[in-house]
Every structure is written in C-alpha cells, then in structure tokens.
Amino acid sequence: MLFRDLEFLISKLSFCASFTLNFFxxxxxxxxxxxxxxxxxxxIVAFASLGIIYSGLEVFIKPYLHVYNNCILYxxxxxxxxxxxxxxWLFAIWSGMYLVVIAFISIQFIYRFMNFFNPRKMRMFKGxxxxxxxxxxxxxxxxxxxxxxxxxxxxxxSTVTLREIxxxxxxxxxxxxxxxxxxxxxADGAWRFNNACFLLTCVLLIxxxxxxxxxxxxxxxLNMTQQLKKFSKTNGELQRQFFKALVFQCIGxxxxxxxxxxxxxxxxxxxxxWKLEVNWKAGWIFSIIGLYPPFDSISFIIIVSEYRxxxxxxxxxxxxxxxxxxxxxxxxxxxPIRLEIDSVMN
Numbered sequence: 001m002l003f004r005d006l007e008f009l010i011s012k013l014s015f016c017a018s019f020t021l022n023f024f025x026x027x028x029x030x031x032x033x034x035x036x037x038x039x040x041x042x043x044i045v046a047f048a049s050l051g052i053i054y055s056g057l058e059v060f061i062k063p064y065l066h067v068y069n070n071c072i073l074y075x076x077x078x079x080x081x082x083x084x085x086x087x088x089w090l091f092a093i094w095s096g097m098y099l100v101v102i103a104f105i106s107i108q109f110i111y112r113f114m115n116f117f118n119p120r121k122m123r124m125f126k127g128x129x130x131x132x133x134x135x136x137x138x139x140x141x142x143x144x145x146x147x148x149x150x151x152x153x154x155x156x157x158s159t160v161t162l163r164e165i166x167x168x169x170x171x172x173x174x175x176x177x178x179x180x181x182x183x184x185x186x187a188d189g190a191w192r193f194n195n196a197c198f199l200l201t202c203v204l205l206i207x208x209x210x211x212x213x214x215x216x217x218x219x220x221x222l223n224m225t226q227q228l229k230k231f232s233k234t235n236g237e238l239q240r241q242f243f244k245a246l247v248f249q250c251i252g253x254x255x256x257x258x259x260x261x262x263x264x265x266x267x268x269x270x271x272x273x274w275k276l277e278v279n280w281k282a283g284w285i286f287s288i289i290g291l292y293p294p295f296d297s298i299s300f301i302i303i304v305s306e307y308r309x310x311x312x313x314x315x316x317x318x319x320x321x322x323x324x325x326x327x328x329x330x331x332x333x334x335x336p337i338r339l340e341i342d343s344v345m346n
Contacts (some may be wrong), residue, residue, distance in 0.1 A: 007284055011286065014287070015058065023052065024297070026044075028311075030045065039125045042134065047296075052293070057093070058289070058290050062077040063076055063091065064283045064286070065282040068162065070268060071162055071181060071182070073166070075093075075177050075178060075179070084343075088149075092145045092261045099140040100141035101292075102209045103140045104137040105208050109216040113216040147202070151194040151197050155181075158301035162174055241303055
C-alpha cells in the first residue's frame with residue numbers, strides 16, 4: 001500500500017511538472033519565439049499540449065499493471081471517476097495516447113528530414129495540409145483504443161484466472177475493477193487469438209513508426225555535415241539544435257515508454273518457455289511513463305538556444321541581473337532563418 005501511494009504521488013508530481021513546463025513552452029513558442037517556421041511552431045504547441053493531457057489523464061485514471069505468470073492485467077484503481085461506463089473509455093484513450101506520442105515524433109522527424117534533403121517538398125506541410133499531419137497521429141491511437149476493446153475485453157477465462165490474485169493482492173472484487181486483461185496463451189500454452197492479436201497490433205504500430213524515426217534520424221546524422229553547408233551559419237546551427245531536440249524526443253520514449261515494459265514482456269515469454277512463475281505489482285511502470293512529458297520539455301528548452309536566450313533575457317536577468325542582450329521581440333522577425341525558409345517555400 002505504501003509503495004502504491006508513492007507511485008501515485010510521483011504521478012501527481014509528474015503532472016504538475018508537465019503542466020508547468022509544457023505550458024511554459026507553449027507560452028514562449030506563441031509569444032516570444034520568432035525563428036521557427038509556422039508549421040513547426042504548431043507542432044511544438046500541439047506536442048506540448050499532448051504532454052499535458054497525457055499526464056493529466058494518468059492522474060485521474062490511476063492506471064496499474066499486474067503480472068501473474070502468463071497474465072498481464074491492465075487495470076484502473078481510480079476512485080475519482082464514479083461513472084463506470086466512462087472510465088473504460090478514458091482508460092483506453094490514455095493508453096492510445098502512447099501511440100499518438102510515438103506517431104507524432106515520427107511526423108516531426110519526417111518534417112526535419114524533408115527540410116534537410118528536399119526543401120521544395122516542404123510545401124506539403126504548408127497551409128491546410130498541416131491539418132493532415134497533425135491529425136495522422138490520432139489514427140494509430142484510435143487503432144490502439146479499438147484493439148483494447150475488441151481484443152482485450154474481460155472474458156470468463158481471464159476473470160476466473162485473475163479473480164483470486166486481485167482479491168488477495170488488492171482486496172478488490174475483480175468484477176468491480178475496470179480492466180483489460182492480456183493473456184496471449186493459456187496455461188497449456190495454446191494461443192488465445194484475441195489477446196495475441198492485440199500484442200501483434202501494438203508491435204506492428206510501434207515498430208512501423210520507430211522505423212521511420214530510426215531511418216530519418218540515421219540518414220540526417222550521417223549526412224549532417226554535408227547538408228548543413230546548404231544553410232547559412234545561423235540557420236545551420238538552428239537546424240542542428242532542432243535535430244538534437246528530435247534525438248532526445250526519440251531517446252525519451254525509449255527510456256520512459258518502451259524499456260520499462262520490457263521486463264513485463266520478458267516475464268511473459270519466460271513463463272511460456274521455462275515456466276518461471278512471477279507475481280509482480282508493476283504500477284511503477286506508469287510512474288516512469290509519467291516522467292516523459294516533463295523530460296521532453298526540459299530537453300527541448302535546454303537544446304534549442306532560442307528558448308534559452310528568451311528565458312535568460314526575460315526572466316533570469318530580470319531576477320539575477322540586467323541583460324546585455326536586446327530583449328525586443330522584433331529583432332527576430334527579419335532573421336536570416338525566417339527569410340531563408342520563406343524563400344525556399346515560395
């Protein structure tokens with residue numbers, strides 16, 4: 001009970017940090033950052049907003065995970081939402097946002113990739129076309145939500161298998177718990193089609209979008225020096241900073257969203273082949289997941305010098321000393337970066 005309370009406390013603190021930092025990023029991006037093309041500005045704001053919603057839903061839903069031999073019980077301990085029909089949908093939507101985040105990062109990598117290697121095609125990110133790119137990440141998220149309801153709805157086998165462990169471990173009747181049980185194979189090793197399909201769907205969606213991230217990231221890294229010669233010195237430096245930010249946006253989900261799940265999947269595989277029994281409370285996974293949104297905002301602010309400069313000039317120097325830099329917003333309006341990008345797009 002003590003560890004469970006600590007896990008939920010970490011989730012609440014992560015939400016507070018996520019809300020503060022992401023709201024600050026949105027504020028700076030909308031009102032003070034000038035040397036960013038409008039499409040990428042929209043992406044930054046949308047991604048920061050996604051981080052706030054993602055961590056906020058986690059606090060309300062209180063997702064939890066329990067691993068018992070061949071079973072993975074994905075359930076909610078929320079007592080804040082009394083409307084039982086609403087909670088499963090919010091729970092599934094929060095789960096789907098995991099794939100929305102990954103898909104959104106892949107879109108950002110495509111944007112930087114096109115800007116590096118074929119600026120003429122950047123027109124497909126311009127005007128109303130940007131709506132398509134912003135809406136696309138919702139597709140894999142919706143597939144995840146649908147897959148949970150279609151393939152992981154509670155059935156008699158999962159209820160009977162997990163009833164005793166839920167009562168003993170959490171002092172709850174399983175019928176009162178909003179849950180999505182994932183049991184890819186039964187005690188005899190026979191595959192359970194629905195749950196196995198869910199795992200396959202998730203793997204394909206994650207692998208597909210990460211393949212895009214890896215391809216674009218490696219391609220840009222290997223050709224970074226050559227491609228930066230096409231830009232002015234100032235613009236090239238900003239391009240380099242945005243690429244570094246995207247690298248951290250790739251590392252972040254890997255550290256906070258994927259690697260914590262690895263022991264769960266390995267335990268499931270170990271039981272199938274070697275009958276290694278496990279009985280884990282794995283709620284700590286969601287405490288780690290909740291750290292991702294603030295990590296993303298902090299890394300973006302630290303890497304992109306435009307944000308550092310605004311923070312130093314408008315806030316740090318205000319409290320700790322006068323700034324020698326010009327603080328006026330207008331200085332960035334006619335920057336080489338904005339002019340150079342506009343000339344390419346036009």
